[in-house]
């Protein structure tokens with residue numbers, strides 16, 4: 041008999057679609073995939089070299105559970121340099137991807153019945169992590185403001201049970217960015233009503249049109265209320281290496297360290313050395329990738345605007361386009377995804393996989409080559425017109 045906890049997990053909404061894509065591929069049918077959540081670039085060479093060196097030097101044993109001191113120091117420097125977040129290396133925890141950092145935080149924060157405000161559409165793992173940690177998901181519908189969360193929306197959604205608010209800017213799946221003025225107002229609400237904020241900044245460098253990121257953790261008065269989560273996964277095209285990191289209020293650091301030491305212990309020693317090279321090494325590889333993604337974003341935006349029935353707000357960050365399909369005959373994201381798979385041989389993700397507010401949308405990832413993007417959008421247009 042499964043535990044009550046594990047039974048709360050919901051089956052992945054995209055499992056059947058992925059299975060179908062694999063089946064068609066096996067039959068030799070050429071499916072173009074736009075469902076991925078990772079850059080299509082290779083991990084930069086100097087990062088791979090650092091991992092090879094770690095191996096050659098026999099850096100293959102347990103490390104401190106929360107990460108090697110030099111990586112924690114590099115992350116603390118990075119927080120100061122790029123985010124204006126002031127924290128000591130001891131306030132940093134290195135985890136197995138951003139995912140483990142988030143999971144640890146929910147485990148440390150939530151008691152049964154605590155409410156978590158989750159702007160929707162949302163990255164699906166938040167909801168399942170919250171459920172497994174006995175929390176209650178309270179979504180905030182952001183459709184009316186082009187998916188851009190405002191302080192007013194937060195204020196209207198708060199209840200006395202609100203314990204945490206999640207910010208994910210730039211957002212997966214919508215590609216939208218929360219405005220700085222709103223973040224400042226949200227910080228005021230958090231202090232006044234004493235709730236925590238988890239700021240997931242894994243897409244922070246994927247910003248277009250010269251936008252700058254703003255971290256809520258940089259507001260000095262928020263020191264006791266913000267957890268900042270990030271990872272090398274997307275920034276350096278290192279999704280498989282599994283290195284994420286976080287900082288947060290000091291009282292949580294030791295308990296979270298204990299939790300991690302009793303679950304996974306340290307993240308992979310070799311991957312930590314690679315992450316150190318990534319964070320402290322040359323950053324032009326990031327700029328190059330983001331420049332390429334901005335070109336693709338521009339192309340995807342233009343192309344969708346020429347397909348009747350699609351309404352797309354220009355993505356401001358991340359690498360996802362999230363067009364509204366409510367004017368199409370097939371206006372349910374799951375149904376359209378199926379149709380595109382069968383008729384256009386194109387795999388996308390139904391918006392409903394990111395909460396019911398996404399039902400009339402699809403997510404199209406532009407972390408694919410320009411050639412595939414051009415061909416994929418051509419196929420979508422032909423299939424629907």
Ligand SMILES: Cc1ncc(COP(=O)(O)O)c(C=O)c1O
Pocket residue numbers: 077136137138139140163208211212240242271272273274279282283284
């Ligand atoms: C919004 C968001 N947060 C966190 C993560 C997890 O990143 P990681 O691969 O470092 O665990 C992802 C990955 O898709 C994501 O989209």
